[in-house]
Amino acid sequence: MIDELKQIVGAANVLTGADMARYASDWTGKYVSQPLAVARPANTAEVSALVKWANRTGTPVVPVSGNSGLAGGTKADGALMISLERLKAIRDIRPQARMAIVEAGVILSDVHNAVEAQGLIFPLTFGAKGSAMIGGVLSTNAGGSNVLRYGNTRDLVLGIEAVLPTGEVMDIMSELHKDNSGYNLRHLLIGAEGTLGIITAAVLKLHPKPRAYATAMVAAPSLPAALDLLNRLQEVTGGCVEAFEYMPRLHIEVHKEIKPGAREPFDEPHEINILVEVGVTAPRDAIPGPDGQAPVAAYLEQVLADMFEEGAVLDAVVAQNEAQRREMWERREAAAEISLSRKPAIVSDIAVPLDKVDTFLTIMETRLPQVDPGARPVIVSHLGDGNIHYSVWPASQDEQVHDAIIEAVEEEVRKLGGSFSAEHGIGVSKLPSMRRRKNPVALAAMRAIKAALDPNGILNPGKLLP
Amino acid sequence: MIDELKQIVGAANVLTGADMARYASDWTGKYVSQPLAVARPANTAEVSALVKWANRTGTPVVPVSGNSGLAGGTKADGALMISLERLKAIRDIRPQARMAIVEAGVILSDVHNAVEAQGLIFPLTFGAKGSAMIGGVLSTNAGGSNVLRYGNTRDLVLGIEAVLPTGEVMDIMSELHKDNSGYNLRHLLIGAEGTLGIITAAVLKLHPKPRAYATAMVAAPSLPAALDLLNRLQEVTGGCVEAFEYMPRLHIEVHKEIKPGAREPFDEPHEINILVEVGVTAPRDAIPGPDGQAPVAAYLEQVLADMFEEGAVLDAVVAQNEAQRREMWERREAAAEISLSRKPAIVSDIAVPLDKVDTFLTIMETRLPQVDPGARPVIVSHLGDGNIHYSVWPASQDEQVHDAIIEAVEEEVRKLGGSFSAEHGIGVSKLPSMRRRKNPVALAAMRAIKAALDPNGILNPGKLLP
Structure with missing residues (x-):
């Protein structure tokens, strides 16, 4: 052999x-x-x-x-x-058509660097960008920090080349923005976690590189008010909001405990703290005036001041320089350290409809103590995507109670029409959730498709489908 | 029975x-x-x-x-x-979450009206909006005028409900922006032309309604220069270009012949005439000043003036009022009348990569006369999508020559990695093209999926798959 x-x-x-x-x-x-x-x-x-x-x-x-x-x-x-690590060619970058053609073994940050040299971005980014490769990025439909503005991996791919379970090469390396000629096999293979084919290359969509960012911390009176703020910012910026990240009180407090020099975002403590970032490409929004401030920052300040007057914002601080912006991002990026600062931490990666985040968290305020009195939720959320990393520090040390916590989270998510796997995928870790919670008709259709394309069941068996 | x-x-x-x-x-x-x-x-x-x-x-x-x-x-x-005409409920509109839940029999323009009452838009639109219903819109992945900014139908749907060929109801009415739990069956059924399931309801994504539009006719020195103009406008407007429609000289001339009162767009005739429209949501871009002009129009004028200085634009006229805007759109919307003003007209609906439109048209300048000396191409193009409605007025009356024209068009499109069906789909009309030109590995995979989900072959047989 x-x-x-x-x-x-x-x-x-x-x-x-x-x-x-x-x-x-x-x-x-x-x-x-x-x-x-x-x-x-x-x-x-x-x-x-x-x-x-x-x-x-x-x-x-x-x-x-x-x-x-x-x-x-x-x-x-x-x-x-x-x-796939040796398939590492960046085959072509075509700036005028806003696309890059890359092989599966190219590291994500190498794509970033290659296209930024052309004044463009491939906006998908996340913590593992320095090691993640395009094949896996596509196969898991990876998410990350910029999904709010640019979408998941799926939204950033025009075409793929894949080896099907029979070994045949399916070349659908489309460079087209419109193509209605049959079933969309690209979307079927993206996110299929290597169970239907091995993606070997892809045509990626590129975007203009923002010339300037405006970043702020905002205290909102409620999560529905925060969603109003997001919608209003999207409206006035023409959809240029890149990040809208919710951190509750506990996040701020633990951050101060575990990070020397970490500070409160505002003079007074607030319950609902949101990191907002807007990215702009227009020179008139980006070129700094005599005071050194880019117009977009002054503009964001104005919107926030108007909303403060209306009571729709409780407090707000706009970063005046890169150091202040970094401080805001470091607070957000400490999320993993914060949730893992006490052991055990029961992590989850869930999504609910945009206007149900508040409902979910309110329900869990009652439900969690019923399952484990004294347990504390440690939350950070891509609020603009309805994606909540809802972790729990249990009071009980009993593993059955821990399982019951996961069960309770997933059950409430299901009732609200949510997903037990927002961005990390199924692999083997979420197979029990897939078995218990996925719509059974959809699951049967997935199994039929798998059997049709991979009759011998050789590709990544035992993953994704329970 | x-x-x-x-x-x-x-x-x-x-x-x-x-x-x-x-x-x-x-x-x-x-x-x-x-x-x-x-x-x-x-x-x-x-x-x-x-x-x-x-x-x-x-x-x-x-x-x-x-x-x-x-x-x-x-x-x-x-x-x-x-x-599906009796499934006509608009089940819910949730403005804060930017979504509408509608049944398959709802007429597209009824969706438009219902959500506009809430200050939002469902941006998909095309000529048949007053009769097309959501079920067919999704099943054909309909395109239309706003694809450049908002995408095809596929990009505007979060979830669907569908009856599978077995009669089972698959409820994947997701309201989620992130969900990585298994194969994407929504994207498989959208555009499947009713061969894999009957879509009975959908969750639609809504967008903010633009407060103002700026519309211009622009003469460009070449198609690559026009694509540069598009990229630059996208950059300075943050992706707010809604239409970028190319009309060559012949379009303008025939328009004047067949429409009383129709005029040249510029003082001097130009070869490459482009209708540009930008839509803005920001109040600062939209609220008219003392001169009655919305800032976005002044802003577009400035960009075009800068590019005129550089020689990247030969001439430009910005609409100063709604009547001028209507005149620009009427010229574009006359396209079907223009192409059908001489009989026969051999129509096509093709797409090529954004930066290959010029290549395709240049090749056809040589190729078309070889097939039918004296034949004239009548072109209009959604240039920003790479979508060309390339019609031909043949010189020959021989149907074999007409078939040879279609064959030549599709063959050159294929060589450039294009599609023989950009937005209209396959149905029965494009089955021969599907048989001859679709990637055979992809076609075999489609057939396997069809057989797996519809083993008795009852759903819309004889469509889409040859």
Whole structure:
């Protein structure tokens, strides 16, 4: 078997035993597995040859690129891992058409750097950008910080090339903004977590690089008032709000405890603290005046002052320089450290409709103490996406109580029409939730599609579908 | 059989014979068929019961809503037509969450009116908006005039409810902006032309209503220069360009011939004439000053003046009032009359990458005379989408030559990575193109999905897939 793999990718690119270590364990360390081997193909044709071999021999295949997922999607016991890391060409950047054509093994931050040199951005970004690769980014439909303005990965891709479970190469590397010729297979493979095909290349949409940002901390009287603020800011900026991040009181307090020098955002403490960032491309909004301030910042100040007068905003501070902006972002970016500063922390990644975030949190104020009296929620939310990272510090040390907390969170999310996996995907970690909570008709349709495209069940088996 | 249908939807809602006339012929009059019967269910449960009956009896089913398609997607010989027209509830409008929940039989312009009363827009719009219904709009992934800014139908839908070919109801009426829990079945059914399921309801995304528009006619020195202009306008307006419509010299000339009072857009004739419209939501851009002009118009004038100085624009006229704006739009909207003012006209609906429109048109300048010396192209293009309505007035009266023209157009489009169906879909009209030009691996995958979800092949058979 190893010999056959070596014939396809060359002896140096078939790893076994201890050489597989960095592929066989993901970065969280939670998912450690025993692959059969790791193959590192040089191009799409070699990926195709490997998958054809696997399909013929009935060998499970697990694709891996940056391996920075959070859901165990690359767990590979008894499987051939196909690493996309050598497919690392940026094939083309076409600034006038606002697109980049890249292979699956290109690191996300390398895409950022290459297109920024052309005055453009690929706006998708998140913590693991320095190791995540395009293949995994697409396969998990990754989210991150700029989804509010630019959408998820799905919204930033025009075309893909993928090796199907039979080993055939499906070249739908469309560069088109309009194409109504049959089922949308691109959207089917994006977010399929490598269970329907291995994405080997993609056509990415680019956007103009904002010339200036205006950033503020805002205290709102309520979450519905905060949503009004977002809608109003979207209206007056023409949809240029890039971040709208909610941090409750506890976030601010723990931040001060664990970070030396961390400060309150306002003179008085407030319950609802929101980080707002607006990005503008128009020179008239961006070029600083004699006072050194970009017009967008003065403009944001004016909107916030108007809303303060109306009582729709309780307090607001606009960053006057990059240091003040960094301070605001550092407070937000400390979220993971804050939630993990006490152990155990029960984490979740949920989404509800935009106007139901308040309802969800209010319900949980009653429900959580019923399950575990004394438990405390540690929350941070991409409020503009309805995405809440709702973590809990339990009072009880009983694992059954911890499971009951997850159950309660997911049940209330379901009642509000929400999702138990907003951006991290299913992998193996959310299979129980998928089994219990996914609409059964939709789940059956997914299984039918999987069986139709992958009759031998070789591609990333045991992931996504329970 | 008719009795069974009557038991499901009531006697008054099963039509046969002459009563079927308005369903059995589409508005183009090109696709006339002989359905078995037309059933008009009142709700999703009745749609489900009808489809279960059809699946059990092996009866073909053709869904129909507004019946305003251009591709023959509702041709229904020997089939049960299921009309969605009675599913006409606007179930909910939630302005704060920017969404509307509507049923398949709601007419597009009724959605427009209902949400505009709330200061919002559902931006999708096209000529047939007064008869097209949401079910068909989603099933064909309809395009239209505002795609440049807001995307196709696909980009404006958060969730759907659909009756699958087995008759099961799939309720994925998500109101979420983020949901990574399994394959994206919404995107699979949108644009599937009723072959994978009958969409019965949808959650639509709404946008703020622009407060003011600035509209201009611009003469550009070349199509690449025009694309630069678009990119620059997108940059300075933060992506607020709503229309960017290219009309070549011939369009202007024929317009003057066929429309009394029609005028040249500029003092001097130009080859490349572009209608630009920018829509703004910010009060500071929209509220007219003492001169009655909204700031956005002055602003657009400034950008165009700067580009004129650089030679990137040859001439430009900004509409100073609504009458001037209407005149600009009437010139564009005369496109269908212009292309059909001589018979025969060979029409097409193609898309190429944004930066290949010029290449395509240049190639056709050589290729078209080789196929039919004396033939003239009549072009209008949604230039910002890469979508060209490339019609031809042939010199030859020979139908084989006309077929050769279509063949030449589609072949050059294919070489440039384009699509033979940008926005109208496949239906029955583009089945030959689908057979000859669609990527065969993608086509095989589509067939596998169709067979998996519709094993008895009852839903809209003979459409979309050759």
